Amino acid sequence: MNKPLRIGTRDSELAMWQAETVQAQLARLGVDSVLHPVKSTGDIILDKPLYELGITGIFTKTLDIALINGEIDIAVHSMKDVPTALPKGMVQTAVLEREVTNDVLIHKGDHFLLDENGKATIATGSLRRKAQWLHRYKNHTVTDLRGNVNTRLIKLIENDWQGAIFAQAGLKRIKLLPKDAMELDWMVPAPAQGAMVIVAMQENQEAVNASSQLNHLPSEQATTIEREFLRTLEGGCTAPIGALATIKDQTVYFKGCLHALDGSKELVIEKETTLAQIANFGKRCAQEILDNGGKELMQNIKDEQNNPVN
Numbered sequence: 111m112n113k114p115l116r117i118g119t120r121d122s123e124l125a126m127w128q129a130e131t132v133q134a135q136l137a138r139l140g141v142d143s144v145l146h147p148v149k150s151t152g153d154i155i156l157d158k159p160l161y162e163l164g165i166t167g168i169f170t171k172t173l174d175i176a177l178i179n180g181e182i183d184i185a186v187h188s189m190k191d192v193p194t195a196l197p198k199g200m201v202q203t204a205v206l207e208r209e210v211t212n213d214v215l216i217h218k219g220d221h222f223l224l225d226e227n228g229k230a231t232i233a234t235g236s237l238r239r240k241a242q243w244l245h246r247y248k249n250h251t252v253t254d255l256r257g258n259v260n261t262r263l264i265k266l267i268e269n270d271w272q273g274a275i276f277a278q279a280g281l282k283r284i285k286l287l288p289k290d291a292m293e294l295d296w297m298v299p300a301p302a303q304g305a306m307v308i309v310a311m312q313e314n315q316e317a318v319n320a321s322s323q324l325n326h327l328p329s330e331q332a333t334t335i336e337r338e339f340l341r342t343l344e345g346g347c348t349a350p351i352g353a354l355a356t357i358k359d360q361t362v363y364f365k366g367c368l369h370a371l372d373g374s375k376e377l378v379i380e381k382e383t384t385l386a387q388i389a390n391f392g393k394r395c396a397q398e399i400l401d402n403g404g405k406e407l408m409q410n411i412k413d414e415q416n417n418p419v420n
């Protein structure tokens with residue numbers, strides 16, 4: 111009998127839920143596995159906004175190293191936390207069937223109403239959420255919020271903020287989605303939000319073969335388009351970029367956006383194509399944004415991140 115497949119995961123409640131889901135799906139295929147939880151750098155450094163750390167892949171690095179060292183066979187990630195370029199020798203083996211993709215506002219009080227002209231303080235550690243929020247609610251203040259989902263919910267209760275923004279998928283998975291959560295249908299999610307991905311070292315054929323059986327093709331196609339859009343725009347820096355591809359029958363609908371850090375500018379693209387023509391679709395959408403002011407906006411974002419004004 112083969113040795114059980116070692117599944118690497120972060121140790122947060124959400125990450126453990128995701129890894130256990132993969133374990134259960136593998137078991138249904140007759141593949142035996144064990145969980146190998148680790149603390150990631152992204153979970154340890156909590157006193158600085160994520161984007162100020164200036165490094166990408168903060169949540170995935172520890173597991174990347176465990177994979178490269180052969181301590182684990184596969185790693186399970188929230189796909190939106192995974193940098194678009196994988197380390198050498200590492201491959202994406204499966205995208206699991208995607209959860210809901212949207213963000214939600216968790217707020218305090220039964221009769222909370224968003225007043226576009228009034229004042230409110232909303233918490234998020236995400237550049238994308240901050241920029242899109244400020245673009246829509248120009249009088250609001252956005253304050254930084256870090257930590258895993260559980261920590262962020264506690265901080266919201268402890269602080270004098272009106273609300274905080276989360277991915278609906280994460281809250282739903284660990285059964286912490288409040289009934290009165292406000293779905294932000296206007297907010298464009300992070301590329302690959304709501305999707306889980308499995309990665310492995312290409313040379314570990316057993317791991318690649320076993321885990322690739324869990325791939326859900328439409329989820330893979332949609333996230334590939336979104337991440338291609340991201341990769342083409344960002345060029346290695348972090349920026350407020352949203353992207354969502356939805357597939358219905360043979361048609362792919364795409365919405366992507368890029369904002370100024372303070373929300374003062376917005377570039378949006380909406381485009382559709384057929385499933386037969388998705389090759390380079392994400393790239394073409396990004397190119398349109400770049401040609402319509404995106405190039406300058408990306409340069410401004412880079413300059414501001416090197417010389418922050420506040």
Ligand SMILES: NCc1[nH]cc(CCC(=O)O)c1CC(=O)O
Pocket residue numbers: 188189190191259275276277279280281302303304305306
């Ligand atoms: N960066 C943290 C993170 N990574 C994935 C999710 C949620 C689940 C998902 O989007 O797949 C979250 C929490 C959040 O954004 O509220």
